[in-house]
Amino acid sequence: MDTSRRNFISVLFGTGIILPATGSVRSFGMLDYLRYTWTSMEVKEILSASPVRNPDISLRKEDSYAILADTRKNSDMLKLNAVAADIWSLCNGANSVNNMVQEITDHFDVEPDAAKRDIILTIMAFKRKGLISLS
Amino acid sequence: MKNCLSAPLDVFIAITNKCNLACKHCNVYPTRNSTSDLTTDEWIKFIRRLAELKVFTLWISGGEPFMKDDVFSILHEIEKHHFHYGLNTNATLIDENTSQRISALKKLFSVVVSLDGSTPAIHDKQRGKGSFDRTIRGIENLLKHNRHVSTYTTVTRYNYHDMEKIIILGKSLGLAAVKFNELLPLGNAVCHLPNLILSNSQRRAMTREIERLRDTYENFVIGTILEMSCFFKNFEAQNTIQESKYPKVVNGLFGCGGGIQKCTIRPDGWVVPCDRLWEFKAGNIRETDFQDIWNSSSIFSEMRKRSSVSLDEIESCNGCEYKSLCVGGCPAVSYELSGSVFNADPMSCYRIYKDKGFPYKLDITNSQKEMEGYAREIQIQTPL
Numbered sequence: 001m002d003t004s005r006r007n008f009i010s011v012l013f014g015t016g017i018i019l020p021a022t023g024s025v026r027s028f029g030m031l032d033y034l035r036y037t038w039t040s041m042e043v044k045e046i047l048s049a050s051p052v053r054n055p056d057i058s059l060r061k062e063d064s065y066a067i068l069a070d071t072r073k074n075s076d077m078l079k080l081n082a083v084a085a086d087i088w089s090l091c092n093g094a095n096s097v098n099n100m101v102q103e104i105t106d107h108f109d110v111e112p113d114a115a116k117r118d119i120i121l122t123i124m125a126f127k128r129k130g131l132i133s134l135s
Numbered sequence: 136m137k138n139c140l141s142a143p144l145d146v147f148i149a150i151t152n153k154c155n156l157a158c159k160h161c162n163v164y165p166t167r168n169s170t171s172d173l174t175t176d177e178w179i180k181f182i183r184r185l186a187e188l189k190v191f192t193l194w195i196s197g198g199e200p201f202m203k204d205d206v207f208s209i210l211h212e213i214e215k216h217h218f219h220y221g222l223n224t225n226a227t228l229i230d231e232n233t234s235q236r237i238s239a240l241k242k243l244f245s246v247v248v249s250l251d252g253s254t255p256a257i258h259d260k261q262r263g264k265g266s267f268d269r270t271i272r273g274i275e276n277l278l279k280h281n282r283h284v285s286t287y288t289t290v291t292r293y294n295y296h297d298m299e300k301i302i303i304l305g306k307s308l309g310l311a312a313v314k315f316n317e318l319l320p321l322g323n324a325v326c327h328l329p330n331l332i333l334s335n336s337q338r339r340a341m342t343r344e345i346e347r348l349r350d351t352y353e354n355f356v357i358g359t360i361l362e363m364s365c366f367f368k369n370f371e372a373q374n375t376i377q378e379s380k381y382p383k384v385v386n387g388l389f390g391c392g393g394g395i396q397k398c399t400i401r402p403d404g405w406v407v408p409c410d411r412l413w414e415f416k417a418g419n420i421r422e423t424d425f426q427d428i429w430n431s432s433s434i435f436s437e438m439r440k441r442s443s444v445s446l447d448e449i450e451s452c453n454g455c456e457y458k459s460l461c462v463g464g465c466p467a468v469s470y471e472l473s474g475s476v477f478n479a480d481p482m483s484c485y486r487i488y489k490d491k492g493f494p495y496k497l498d499i500t501n502s503q504k505e506m507e508g509y510a511r512e513i514q515i516q517t518p519l
Contacts, residue, residue, distance in 0.1 A: 058217045060189035062141055069144070069191040071219045071242070077144065077191070 039124075046123050049134035052093040057131050059088060068131065078129070083108060087122045091132050097123070139439060142188035142429055145397035147410055148195050150178060150209060152402040153202035156225055158249075158262045160289045160331055162322035162411055163198065171403040175205045177421065179212045181400070184425055186216035193220035196410070198402065201228040207236055214242050221245040223287070226273025227266055234273075238280030247314070248274055250286040252293065253300035260293050261331075271308070278309050285312040290360060291331040295341045302352050315345060315358040317482065320471055321411055335488060342367065363483065370457045370485040387442040388449075388463035388477065394438030398429070408438045411467030412476075437476070441466060444477050451478065457485050 056072045066085035068078040080088060086107065090100045097119055104115045126132045151172050152163070173181070185193070193213060200206055201224060213220055219242050226248040229237070237243065250270060252258030258267035277284045288294065288301055298315060305313040318324055318331055333341060342364045349356045393399075393409030394417075400406055404421040406428045407413060417435050418428035429435060446452045446463060455461070463469070464480025472481060481487050 058189065058191060060141070060191070067144070067191075071191065071217050072244070 042124055042127070043120055045134055046120055046127070047097055050093050050096050051091040051123050051126070051132045052135050053088065053091045054131055054133065059085070061085060070131075078131075083118065084122050087119055088126070088131075091123070091126070093135050139430065139435070140396060142185075142190055142426055143397045144190065145192040145194065145392075146185060146190050147397065147399040148178075148193055149197055149399065149402050149410060150195060150200055150206065151198040151203040154198040154225075155202060155227060156199065156263050156266055158251075158323065159327040160251075160261060160291060160318050160324040162319060162324060163413070172203070173402065173404050173421070175203075175208050177404070178209045181420055181425070182209065182212045182216070184420075186218070188426055189217075191218065193218050194223065195220060196223040199225055199228065201233065210240055210243070214240060218242060219244050221247060223247045223249070224273075225249045225262070225266065225270060226277065227269035229273035229276050231276055231279075234276035234280050234282070237277065238282055244283065245311075246277055246282055246284045248277075248284060248286050249289075250274075250301065250305075250313075251288055251291075253297050253304045257294050257297050261289070261291060274308055274310070283311050285310055285314060285357075287314045287316065288358075289318050290315050290333070290341060291318050292333060292337070293331070295333060295337060295344075298341075298344060299348055302348060302356060306352075306355065310355075312355055312357050315356070315360045317360055317363065319411065319465070319468055319482065321467060322413070325471075338488065366460075366483070367485050367488065369460050370489075385445050385447050385458050386462050388444050388446070388466070388479070389442050390462075390464065390466040390480075393466065394435040398435075406432070408435065409467060411465070412470065438466070441476060446479065449477075449479050451481070451484075455486050461485070 054070075056070060058069050058071050060067045060069075064082060066080045066082075066088070068080060068088065083104065086104060087100060090103055095103070097116065100119050101112055101116045104110065104119065105112050108115070110118075123132065127134065149163075153172070154161075154163075182193075195210070195213075197203070200222060203209070221244060222237075224246065226246075237246070248270060249262070250258065251261040252267065255265075255267035258270070259265065262270075274284060274286075286301070286305055288298070290298070294301070302313050318333075320328055320332070324331060342360065345356070345358075345360050346364055349361055391397075391409065393412065398406055398408055398417075399410045400420065401413065404419045405416045406418050406420060406425065407415045408417070409415075415434050415438075417432035420428070441463075446455075446458045446461060449463070452458055452461075452463075461479075461484075463478075464483025466476040466480070468480040468482050469478045470476045472478075
């Protein structure tokens, strides 16, 4: 009669942790080229879109972070830091990345370029996990 | 900053104490069949409160949920919100009509049916005469409507040799998975313990068997016995770990998350950390707001302190070479056997599992006497 055990919270602290580190010194092979091309295409798509939250994903805000859960299934949950939670809330189908940069720089002490990079990386992570779609 | 979530992530709701069976291993306490169940209106109000608090997952159980009058009113209320939810049932009351109504519940992600044997002779020994046929009919009705159904088997002396046949039966019925869990010395199980509980040699044989079954039937086989076998495998591999590379760190007690990320609501409205800690009453939702209970109850505060109690501080863990790989097991078993949740659970103890003849001493005299009276009572009440 117990409820199922599951991994409580895979962490999405910001974006740096979940994405491959860049800038390592090694030769640039075919695989890197393909990865770079694919990522460039994704970034291009994100820049031209207004991301929309998947309606089956539910967000709960805690004191200093937020939790995302997929209500279609009993799956893992994601823990978001405050910035990622705000980015999630801005994914309402009306905001482009540029609008989001404006909102984030208004609320957090961050340079627009850094904010833009973080927003793109966060949206990319959301998209890869099926949490948003790009309209 | 608070040291807990603003509300649990999962809530287990026992919507009624009533049950049409009287299973020997049931962990529900003698409050069963009491008349103090929350009304449907009270449950609906509570579900709305859970929605406001953004609880994500609900598990609906009992007793037997389909013994609750108007259970569908409660389920329909759940459907109106963001929850996803599962349902535990013995399926004996699920006829064609009920099954059709269940099939219309879109957010119900899983129905878990209790099945304790592949034949009436085995299943009914644990659950009462006639229950096997009715359970199988109930499962078939659910599956007719493409419902995701899995089964839950409590492994005892009656059925530990029957696990593969249960799997084969499950495959032939079209189940999504079969789950095997260990018997816990709680509730009604206490007074039937000598007949139900596996000896350590039987437990070891059962663990090896479940690993073989997992290899053969892959993800169709799930359950806490497999989790336990993984833990124990880690313990067995301990000698191969280079201590200099992986320094030993002794953990604190950490159980299932009861009071930390989940809790249970009893049919009479009492909030408890887990359905296995039935008497750990943190507060009653009839009198106090649920979030206040969650945030402020001393019971939950105590449960949250467990992780800060190191296994080094626990007497039964003295000198144990496996401490660095252990988190102390289930607090409910520890409470039942030692009177405190701040002790280790012997059922999850690898040292005991490996060395001794029985998982624990059969000297639970007080609760056994109490439960024996209860057993006589339910034998009279069972309709089967």
